[in-house]
Amino acid sequence: MRLSQDAAKPVRTARLVLADGTVFEGEGFGASGVAVGEVCFNTAMTGYQEILTDPSYAEQIVTFTFPHIGNVGANDDDAENATDEAAVAARGAVVRAPLTTPSNFRARFDLPGWMKRRGIIGISGVDTRALTAAIREGGMPHGVIAHSPSGHFDMDDLLRRAKGFAGLEGMDLTGRVSGARAYKEAQADWTGEGFTTGNPDGPHVVVIDYGVKRTILRRLVAAGCRVTVVPPKTDFETIMAKNPDGVVLSNGPGDPAATAEYAVPVIQKILEAKVPLFGICLGHQLLALAVGGRTMKMPQGHHGANHPVKDLTTGKVEIVSMNHGFAVDTESLPSRVKATHTSLFDGSNSGLIVEDAPAMSVQHHPEASPGPQDSYPVFSRFVDMMREEKGKAA
Ligand SMILES: NC(=O)CC[C@H](N)C(=O)O
Secondary structure, eight states: OOBOSSTTSBOOOEEEEETTSOEEEEEEEESOEEEEEEEEEEOOSSOHHHHHHOGGGTTEEEEESSSOOSTTOBOSSSOOSOSSTTOOOOOEEEOSSOOOOOOOTTOOBOHHHHHHHHTOEEEESOOHHHHHHHHHHHOOOEEEEEEOTTOOOOHHHHHHHHHHOOOSTTOOOHHHHOOTTTOOOTTOOOOSSOEEEEOTTSOEEEEEOSSOOHHHHHHHHHTTOEEEEEOTTOOHHHHHTTOOSEEEEOOOSSOHHHHHHHHHHHHHHHHHTTOOEEEETHHHHHHHHHTTOOEEEEEEEEEEEEEEEEETTTTEEEEEEEEEEEEEOGGGOOTTEEEEEEETTTOOEEEEEETTTTEEEESSBTTOSSSOOTTTHHHHHHHHHHHHHHHHHO
8 A cells, every 4th residue: 555645644546436425445456447337246255257257247346245356366267258358347346355466376367467457447445345235225326436546536527427327227238248259269160150169969059149158158068069159139040040959048238128129039030930049147038028028127136156046847946156137027927938946035036938939048147157056957958958859850
């Protein structure tokens, strides 16, 4: 910590300003500058790098409830977005403890240097318990995170920017985060419309990339699939021309109701064509909208790696990774759709199947990264669904 001329008053190089005027002072790290967004909290105890690079966090500032962030450093392998260094994901990180020198055999960089390269602003020394309690009581506020190494801030301007944030409702952000062009997975073969990777003899899965986490691609490949990733606005005919055995609707940022405008007509055609469909998170919400259901904004959202979810088809409880601020209204689902999973934190919907088409989806993240792997078998369920449909056609 550097001292100002008044030796008793340390220079504090970062601010978090909420739209209601609340100000948190702290030490800046990572990128300098100002970023505006919705402030949420994540309760995961590990996996800060995966969290900060999850494209679904676009236009959000993540408060970590776990106090020690940065202690295992950062590397090139744990980013969940496209390999491009500046790929868009979380705007900022709010943490409790000062950052220490990383200690881990996988660390290649320290977290502040890695965040600086990715344009993510950090603030430490924040009373994250107070901030989390405020979010719990009042919902996710709009806010501004600012890092100025000189310690000078135009506080009126920061507050104006926090108040001026339009909010995630109504925002379609998939175009900003889709990495379909940027993924450079092994064997990737960019064709202009998508790339293919994975097991050449496995079921062919076309992933619509609304902001896909790379581990979803890795888990599909691990489940034996051949994977082709396509951009978010790819039309039905282009998808079908790739002869998919199944289609995955990926996770992604923003308001599902806004993305629905161009995504739902495509999904409805896929349902009609009876091509097996699997939605994850935003993909789950889009599937619900495609069958006539509704989605709604949640006050605090679900962000963590410790969420209990009940699989209603087996009666088993899984501890899962979550990251969503919108939810499917179970009551709105038509009778052709059945809920398959429910959150044991608040009873919200966490999965569905369509009864007259081979389609399923989950709100949580079966790929984990970070988090427990209890839900990995959901990928096998989708592979079984594709095999069954292929068997019917044969
Ligand atoms: N992880 C996701 O796909 C998030 C979906 C959606 N943007 C939400 O916040 O609810």
